[in-house]
Amino acid sequence: MRQIFWILVFANTFGTLSAQVFPPNLICVQNDTLVWELPANGCGAFNAYLIYASQNQDGPYTLLSSVANPGQTTFFHLNAGNGVWYYYMESDYNCPGEPVLQSDTLDNLIPILSPIDVVSVNGAEVSVSWSPSPSPEVIGYIVLRNVPGQGTVALDTVYAGTSYIDMTADPDSGSESYLLEALDACGNKSLISDPHQTIFLEAEGNSACERSISLSWNLYQNWPQGIDKQEVWVSAGGDLPQLIAVLTGTTNTYKFENADDAVEYCFFIRAISRGDEFVSMSNELCLSVDVVQAVRQLAIINASVLPDNTVEVSWVWNDNAAIETYDLSSSSNNVNFGSIINGMPTTPLQENNMLIDITGSPESNRIYYQIEVVDACDVATLSNKAASIHLSAASLSGLNKLTWTPYFNTIGSSLSYDIYRKDVGGDTFLASVSGSPLEYEDEIDVNNPNQLIACYYIVAKAEVALDGEVIEVSSTSNVDCAVQEPKVYIPTAFSPNEDGNNDEFRPFLQFGNPANYLLQVFDRWGGMVFESTDINQSWNGKKGDRIMPVGLYGYYLRFEQLDGKLFETSGEISLIR
Secondary structure, three states, rough: OHHHHHHHHHHOOOOOOOOOOOEEEEEEEOOOOOEEEOOOOOOOEEEEEEEEEEEOOOOOOEEEEEOOOOOOOEEEOOOOOOOOOOEEEEEEOOOOOOEEEOOOOOOOOOOOOEEEEEEEEEOOEEEEEEEEOOOOOOOEEEEEEEEEEEEEEEEEEOOOOOOOOEOOOOOOOOEEEEEEEEOOOOOEEEOOOEEOOOOEEEEEEEOOOOOOOOEEOOOOOOOOOOOOEEEEEEEEEOOOOOOEEEEEOOOOOEEOOOOOOOOOOOEEEEEEEOOOOOEOOOOOOEEEEEOOOOOOOEEEEEEEOOOOEEEEEEEOOOOOOEEEEEEEEEEEOOOEEEEEEEOOOOOOOOOOOEEEEOOOOOOOOOOOEEEEEEEOOEEEEEEEEOOOHHHEEEOOOOEEEEEOOOOOOOOOEEEEEEEEEEOEEEEEEEEEEEEOOOOEEEEOOOOOHHHOOEEEEEEEEEEEEEOOOEEEEEEOOOOOOOOOOEEEOOOOOOOOOOOOOOOOOOEEEOOOEEEEEEEEEEOOOOOOOEEEEHHHHHHHEEOOOOOOOEEEEEEEEEEEOOOOOOOEEEEEEOOOO
């Protein structure tokens, strides 16, 4: 602007401003007529308004006319012809030494087109935004909309700002198309901009078994560099919207999969322009569909051995699933699974389910479990696998060694293993271990007959991951017992002299009172001289009342341990007198 330019020059030259000669405010050129507003100058007497013109925007400019009437506000350029002219004005006042300012430079063309940047849906309204026209004479913008049956209709004229909210639109019924014109004070209008249309989103539910919703929309048009990308957003059941897909600028369809029954889904599209990154929102479209509810959640949670050597198996499924049949199966080798229970589930479905498996032998080996369901669309879903823990207890000299299989759940992980011994007064916690190896040694009191048989079990503490939720579980193993081998001390000689020292023959046993005890003594010819089924009865060196001679005698010892194992031994004993 020349006016600003001269103000700056004068300020830089003379430091401060005392006065200026303001030009007329040249507001527009209508055809060949210049229109201006009168200036306010009080520094001296009026002489004229000077009009400069050129057919080149960069000049040179020459004096076209001098207007001597101080109240005149228009001027007709005679013989302007069909060419393009550029004009600016100055005021000629008797103000010696004062800077003379110049008006804006205007041409005799209509205002330059103002392009629409973006139209976007906001609820039931549409916002229209545009860039300002580079023509300085523009005073406002006419917003237009294509109305079916009426053509292009002017909605309003915006005199301040570069945006407009159309509250009469109906973007939920179809795509709304908008245009724009720039307007000057003379009523000159620019060319009409290219139309910009709102994105109109439509949707259709597919078959009940397909469980999908098909979306379609019109692509945004007339962005100079086109569409960079498009985003598909959805909210389910009133939740916050989630971005579910990013598409190219040429895609105008999308299939939403795995829809749930009777859930309201609300969709909208966001288109982003290339370069300027303008964003256009579609209408929000909400609908619910009738589908055969899919199995969304199916998981074996735990397999835990009960005291009677049955296994408690627990699992979950979503209680709104359209499950027709289910089959809970087990395997001892994680390969060959056999059905435990199958058929139609009890309705209404419960999310948490449990079964006591009486078919397995968890005391012999670990048992694996999985469940398969078939829905009303004949779609089969297979769960994860989980297994019981199998414990083995073995007796060694003075201790019992425990080993067990690791906790197993394909959606879980173990934290620790707690070890318990079943004692007369109750269960005794021994230790908690984690990591490898999965074994433990329990020292035995050899002088405590109650520890001849010691029984143990393991409790695994674990976590199961289920749809983003972590569930803590405890899985108990089978109970297994370790029986200490009896220690038998048999003397090699005895002397029945009735002095109280080694005068009778009998074995000495450690660890308990065995069952089915039998002790027999034979002479050198194989004749039986003594027999007893009482562990506390000894041979006194006689057969009946007859004293047996000095010599070697054979013996046979047999008894049954408390775990059912048979113990047998034989040998010779010297009778000394």
